Amino acid sequence: MAGPSTAERGERQQESSGPPLVRRFGRRRLRVIIFMLLGSVLLGAGCVWVLYGSQWLRVGHVSVSGTTVLTPEQVREAADVPVGAPLISVDTDAIEAQLRRKLPRIDSVDAVRSWPDGIGLKVIERVPVLLVRKGSSYVEVDDDGVRFATVSEAPKGVPTLELSVSRPGSAAASLRRFGEDRLVREAVRVAGDLPAAVARETRSVKVLSYDDISLELTAGRSVAWGSGEHGGTKARTLTALMKAAPGARHFDVSVPTAPASVVS
Template identity: 80%
Template sequence: MAGSTTAERGERQQESSGPPPVRRLRVRRLRVIIILAVAFVLVSAGSVWLLYGSQWLRVERVSVSGTDVLTQKQVREAAAVPVGSPLISVDTDAIEARLRRKLPRIDAVDVTRSWPHGIGLKVTERTPVLLVQKGGKFVEVDDEGVRFATVSQAPKGVPALELTLTQPGSRAASLRRFGESRLVREAVRVAGDIPAAVARATRSVKVRSYDDISLELNDGRTVAWGGAEAGAAKARTLIALMKAAPDARHFDVSAPTAPVSSGS
């Protein structure tokens, strides 16, 4: 029998030196997958241990900023941050809720993690725009009409709110129609629109009815403001009127397009 030709021998050599069998490729791929899976598990386990089990990333300090009337100690105690706990597990929403519940003076609070060992509490306190006298103390009311604190001494530069709604007629009708809370909010709107220079000298904001609100200044001068609408226009008119009649004792800006001043 004739031997193999040169061409046949070349074909056999090419087949023997070709790519590895499919089975060998599958084994190699499986090994790579197993190695990657093990590496992933080890990295994940290490991360979990680092965040939850180690002593490296735990709460060690609580910093407080933004306080004015409140003290940092009061804020820390109300926040009740679990010092010593893993930083990642601290419930920042629960801390915020506790602060708002225990300290109504707080208007807003930002609770942040400060890696690797801190919790930051940045608070914004409510600012009183009116005071409601209650017995020998004063209830502070902010620009949203929220009564947030009772203090024994009236803060300087904050006018008192006087509700004189017990008289018959339209005043009593105003109270029945709008309710005391609504009338307080109207007074708050007026207090927010009073020009800064006048606000510092305002002793009280008096509410007789929904559309009969007036100001009494420290020197005895009075301002008839009317309702809470058109507050910006009334503020501009009042400043101009006071400059035009510096000796007047009474100013009426209830109709800002037709203001009146009187007395001397």
């Protein structure tokens, strides 16, 4: 009787040796997976402890940059950053909102973590383009029309607003139609459109009506601006007009396509 063929003997050998190898490799793979899971858990726990439990990454100082009128001390006090707290737990969005609420002079602020132990506050302050008299004080207004601070002394180079809406006629009609806030915004719009050289010489912005805004400059000069519309064109026209007639006392750019100047 013939014995098993070579192919049959190979199949029987694979059948007899296969399962133990599979089991052996399976156990090794399981151990590797378990070790990897344990390592991940330990690594995660270590990271959590370093970030929240250790003394290495805690707030130790608060730096302030970008201030001009405000002092760094004022900003730090208003921010009230929790010194000693884990740096990762500091709510930078809440700090930014709190600074804007407590210090209206701040236009924008960026609170950033400065690893390993600092918080940086990058501040941009509002810049006044117009002043509104309030008794013996002045309210500063920025180019967005935001009234953000009251000061006892007028900052140099910032014109004051003269809102002559108490007069009868067109002034009263403009007040009824547009409201005082709208007229103030138009004055702010004009002040924001002024060329830098003219802005430095502007003492006041006078509003008689929505369409009748004028400027009082140094040396007794004046400018009829008209409405706040086409501010960029009026600014360029005024610059050219003042260069062409340096001795003029009055300039009219209310219609920028037909400007005029008067010497005396």
